[in-house]
Amino acid sequence: MVSWFRRDKPEPARPDDSRRRLSIEELAAAFPDSRAPERGAPGSGAPASTARAPAAEPDRPDGSPAGTAATAPERPTPPEDPPAPAVAPTAPVPAPPIEDRAAAIAAAAAASRAAAAEAAAAAPGRAGWRERLGGTGFARSLGGLFARNPKLDDDLLDEIETALLTADVGVAATTGLVEGMRRRMKARQFADAAALLAALRDELVALLRPVARPLEIDAGARPFVILTVGVNGVGKTTTIGKLARRYRDEGRSLMLAAGDTFRAAAVAQLQAWGERNDVPVVAQGQDADAASVAFDALQSARARGCEVLIADTAGRLHTQQGLMAELGKIKRVLGKIDPAAPHEVLMVVDGTTGQNAVSQLRQFHAAAGVTGLVVTKLDGTAKGGVVFALAREFGIPIRFAGIGERPEDLRVFDPEAFVDALLPESLGG
Numbered sequence: 001m002v003s004w005f006r007r008d009k010p011e012p013a014r015p016d017d018s019r020r021r022l023s024i025e026e027l028a029a030a031f032p033d034s035r036a037p038e039r040g041a042p043g044s045g046a047p048a049s050t051a052r053a054p055a056a057e058p059d060r061p062d063g064s065p066a067g068t069a070a071t072a073p074e075r076p077t078p079p080e081d082p083p084a085p086a087v088a089p090t091a092p093v094p095a096p097p098i099e100d101r102a103a104a105i106a107a108a109a110a111a112s113r114a115a116a117a118e119a120a121a122a123a124p125g126r127a128g129w130r131e132r133l134g135g136t137g138f139a140r141s142l143g144g145l146f147a148r149n150p151k152l153d154d155d156l157l158d159e160i161e162t163a164l165l166t167a168d169v170g171v172a173a174t175t176g177l178v179e180g181m182r183r184r185m186k187a188r189q190f191a192d193a194a195a196l197l198a199a200l201r202d203e204l205v206a207l208l209r210p211v212a213r214p215l216e217i218d219a220g221a222r223p224f225v226i227l228t229v230g231v232n233g234v235g236k237t238t239t240i241g242k243l244a245r246r247y248r249d250e251g252r253s254l255m256l257a258a259g260d261t262f263r264a265a266a267v268a269q270l271q272a273w274g275e276r277n278d279v280p281v282v283a284q285g286q287d288a289d290a291a292s293v294a295f296d297a298l299q300s301a302r303a304r305g306c307e308v309l310i311a312d313t314a315g316r317l318h319t320q321q322g323l324m325a326e327l328g329k330i331k332r333v334l335g336k337i338d339p340a341a342p343h344e345v346l347m348v349v350d351g352t353t354g355q356n357a358v359s360q361l362r363q364f365h366a367a368a369g370v371t372g373l374v375v376t377k378l379d380g381t382a383k384g385g386v387v388f389a390l391a392r393e394f395g396i397p398i399r400f401a402g403i404g405e406r407p408e409d410l411r412v413f414d415p416e417a418f419v420d421a422l423l424p425e426s427l428g429g
């Protein structure tokens, strides 16, 4: 493995290196629409969408992307015309020239991208948030509190304090919030309990607003590399699958890297998401070196001109120093190909973890320099309050919230929608 890296060590400041690497086998797969039916071998019946990243072959001694070289064409020839007359002899409509079709495809892609962007822009909206988060401990305790028409007094503040602590908002954030409310109450700024609740809502939103910075894919980075990290079972692979769907729907070309090489099932899980979304997955199988998978994938994605590469990693406890150090290695290896990669170290945090999430983030941030967060499992029984604790303590952007298991349940983090879903409807709206 060591020798693999030594041999394949890229020369960092040579942009042409990737072009040189765009060799026969890469060119064979260089068309983003390689899944178009006409690319299937005539009569083979093999669905072209099964095309996988060529670099997936494990243990290739020279580290070069694997195997289609022998059959690949020399140059990126456009897909052949479909044998239209054979299929539809009664419709002798001449196929438009290739240029026209290319333009049409480009226009369709642009239209679909625009529509997707619109849809994505709508995604942070409130629909679904309350439905999913209404059952959380946080929502229930605050909802119960205000359903009783409480009096505006110190007891109310004590109850709010208890509700926030119980919901894992954490001592520091809770104290800050409650003391601020107490001062304002003493200054007679609230006419009644409802006014206090309205102020609480605004304070909660204000706490989250600074971290509500959506993940922007820098078009200048090709590919834009997202490295996902986090402890076991928090939802990393699922989040990658959801992101793959989101980016695919936006019309972006992307690739996934199966960097969780601990379990064969982990690779299969990512491949299943890839298949579902027609996104190629680079894998080397179980027990491969995670850094070498990442390296391989970045080479492939770069050669194909992919816009986004998302790398999975094995879950690890933040207390396992050796495994935490491995994340640093993955980052360094990616940086050999693109000094700016990974462009995003996306830590996935389980919203049900409670205050433990704070120490997890501290450790992962020290080991891998976390640049964005996804808080998952906020639906169901999650307390949700840890989001406030994380925001207050680290100020790291919260990119997405997982509010369910379906692909569309990964939402761009929207502080208002989130807070309003936790508070009684009369207030949040």
Ligand SMILES: Nc1nc2c(ncn2[C@@H]2O[C@H](COP(=O)(O)OP(=O)(O)OP(=O)(O)O)[C@@H](O)[C@H]2O)c(=O)[nH]1
Pocket (backbone or CB within 6 Å): 230, 231, 232, 233, 234, 235, 236, 237, 238, 239, 260, 266, 313, 314, 315, 316, 376, 377, 378, 379, 380, 401, 402, 403, 404, 405, 409
């Ligand atoms: N309810 C709910 N379940 C989720 C959410 N995100 C992930 N899950 C579930 O959490 C479980 C674990 O998800 P994975 O994606 O396998 O987690 P992981 O972090 O990749 O796990 P390891 O690879 O073992 O470290 C799966 O059953 C997912 O369906 C979410 O937002 N809401």
Ligand SMILES: [Mg+2]
Pocket (backbone or CB within 6 Å): 236, 237, 238, 260, 266, 312, 313, 315
């Ligand atoms: Mg996983």
